[in-house]
Each structure stands twice: as structure tokens, then as C-alpha cells.
Amino acid sequence: MSSACGTQEPTTPSKDSLPQITVDGVAIPEKDLANELQYHPNENFAVVVQQAGQALVIRQLLVNEAKKQGIDLSNEEEAVQKVVENNISYDAPNDDICQRYYENNKEKFMTMPLMEVDHILLAAAKDDIEGRDAAKHNADVIISQLLQEQKHNEPSSFAALALEYSACPSKESGGNLGQLSKGQTVPEFERQLMLLSEGISDKAIESRYGFHVVNINRKIDGKQLDYNMVSDKVRSYLINGASHLAIQAYIQSLVEKADIKGVPIKFDEENVHI
Known part of the structure; x- marks a missing residue:
């Protein structure tokens, strides 16, 4: 088995030097790898290169299989999908399995x-460490004041404090964001x-x-x-x-032979792209 199974760590690539990738002797053009990088955002450039390279390797493996199986490659996307469809199988879940999953994951x-x-x-840029420390301190001071007002049954100064300190346009309406549900604000806040x-x-x-x-x-x-609403x-x-597990198993079998x-x-569940 080759090091393609991830048992060896590659040297960390630089943005000026991309690895030379080959699949069964077929070279992945560097321009293709450079173009693929944009679809795998990550703060760690080595991770970006690995994920982009992996996506192109898997693509090449499936194209190679299409050639072996005599599948028309005039439309490469359709050919790749046909290879996958022809080579995976899985059992569709019956109603008992679906209901059991529902009961265990209500x-x-x-x-x-x-x-x-x-x-x-209290606004601060994500990379402004001092600014974020100051914003956190100011937020704690405001919370302490509001909780003291609440404890002593005093009128709340929330609206006035919002008008004075908030960096959100909602400050003009006392900081009110209205009714919020899923997907209406940024994920980490939600x-x-x-x-x-x-x-x-x-x-x-x-x-x-x-x-x-x-x-x-x-x-x-x-x-x-x-259950009948979500079956x-x-x-x-x-x-x-x-389907995803079956595709992953099939691609892994191709990798192990290549x-x-x-x-x-x-x-893993997140990084198998075809």
C-alpha cells in the first residue's frame, strides 16, 4: 500500500511551491491544483493543499475507472457519476429503521x-486582541450594572446603554433585534x-x-x-x-490499489469529494 492512505505526513507546502501529484503515473497539472485551492478554505494552507490535492486525485481515479469500463468521457462529470452509480450499492432503510432512528434522536x-x-x-475586529479584551471588559461592566438594577428593582438602563455603546444599528431602538429563530444571525452567536x-x-x-x-x-x-411529520x-x-459511506468505501478501494x-x-465524512 502506498503512502496515499495518509500514514505519512507531507512536508508543509508554501504558497509559492505546490506538490507534484501523480495518480498511477498520470500527473495532476499544477494549474489545476492551484485552481482547486479556492474550494477548500482553511486557515492552515497545508490543509488547503491536502484537501484540494485529494479532491483531484479522487477525480482522476474515477476518470481512470471510466476509461477502463468503456464509459464515454465526452461529458466528464456525467462519466464520473456513472462510475459511482455502477459501482456502489447499499440497502435503503425501511420504516422500522427510520422510526428507530427518530426515537433515538428526537x-x-x-x-x-x-x-x-x-x-x-461592543465591537472589536476578530484579529484585534487588545480591542477584544477591552470589549469583553466593557461588556462585563455593563452586565454588572444591568444585573444590579434588576436586583434592586430599579428601571433598566439597557436602552440608554445600547444607544451610548452599541455598534449595531439596533441601538436606535434600544438594542432590539426583534424575533429571532434559526438562521437569522451568525452561527456562533445563534x-x-x-x-x-x-x-x-x-x-x-x-x-x-x-x-x-x-x-x-x-x-x-x-x-x-x-414522526409522521418528519418521516x-x-x-x-x-x-x-x-450512500456516502458506500461511495467512501468504493473510493478507498480505488486508493488502496493506486x-x-x-x-x-x-x-472522513467531510473530505470525500467527487
Whole structure:
């Protein structure tokens, strides 16, 4: 078996020097690799190169198989898909399997909470360490003041503080963001927001924009969806999973038989692209 199975770590490539990749003696053009990089964003350039190189290797393996199987390559995309379709098989889940998956994963099949939210954004750029430290400190000071007002039943100064300190246009309406549900704000803010109960959060929420002082005016919890409402979604999810595993197994079998140089192949659910 070649080092294509990922047992050897490559040297870290520079942006000016891309690896020479070959698949069974067929060279992947450097311009193709350079073009593929844009589709694999990552802060670590070595990871970008590995993922881009792997995608091109898999593509070349499937093109090679199409040639062996006499499949017309005038439309390469269709030829690659036909190779995959002709060489994978899996059992479609029956209703018992679908229902069992639903029963074991009910938390995945709920409506999202609906929240009415006020916030104060203490803005700081993602790469401004000192600025983010200052924003976090200011957010903590504001939260402390708001919690003290709440403790002593004093009128809340949230709207006034939003107007004075928030970097969000919502400051003009007391920091009010209206009703929020899934997908209406950035993911890192949403994930933390959905865990909060009604009232002022005793900790600031960090996002790419800075730190947020948050008040949940009202929260309507998500409701459990009945199986008959999501059965098609469950079946589709399980079919997609079975199909992906079958494709991965087929591609891994091609990799193990191939002579691949210049890039390690690493298999997981996220990085098999055809």
C-alpha cells in the first residue's frame, strides 16, 4: 500500500511551491491544483493543499475507472457519476429503521426556539486582541450594572446603554433585534443565544463582531415534531448517509490499489469529494 492512505505526513507546502501529484503515473497539472485551492478554505494552507490535492486525485481515479469500463468521457462529470452509480450499492432503510432512528434522536426533530432579543454590541475586529479584551471588559461592566438594577428593582438602563455603546444599528431602538429563530444571525452567536433563558445573560456572548450584552425578553421553546411529520426527512437523511459511506468505501478501494504520489489521502465524512 502506498503512502496515499495518509500514514505519512507531507512536508508543509508554501504558497509559492505546490506538490507534484501523480495518480498511477498520470500527473495532476499544477494549474489545476492551484485552481482547486479556492474550494477548500482553511486557515492552515497545508490543509488547503491536502484537501484540494485529494479532491483531484479522487477525480482522476474515477476518470481512470471510466476509461477502463468503456464509459464515454465526452461529458466528464456525467462519466464520473456513472462510475459511482455502477459501482456502489447499499440497502435503503425501511420504516422500522427510520422510526428507530427518530426515537433515538428526537432532539434533532424539534422546531427551533423563537426569541425576542435585545443586545448591545461592543465591537472589536476578530484579529484585534487588545480591542477584544477591552470589549469583553466593557461588556462585563455593563452586565454588572444591568444585573444590579434588576436586583434592586430599579428601571433598566439597557436602552440608554445600547444607544451610548452599541455598534449595531439596533441601538436606535434600544438594542432590539426583534424575533429571532434559526438562521437569522451568525452561527456562533445563534448557538450561544439559543441556550439562554429569559432575562439578562450574566455572561457576554462572543462573536466575530465582538462581544454582545444580551437580554432575552421572551423565549418560546421548540416543540417536538411527530414522526409522521418528519418521516420523509429521516428516510432522506439515512439514505444520504448510506450512500456516502458506500461511495467512501468504493473510493478507498480505488486508493488502496493506486500508486499515488505527492499528497496523503485522509478519509472522513467531510473530505470525500467527487
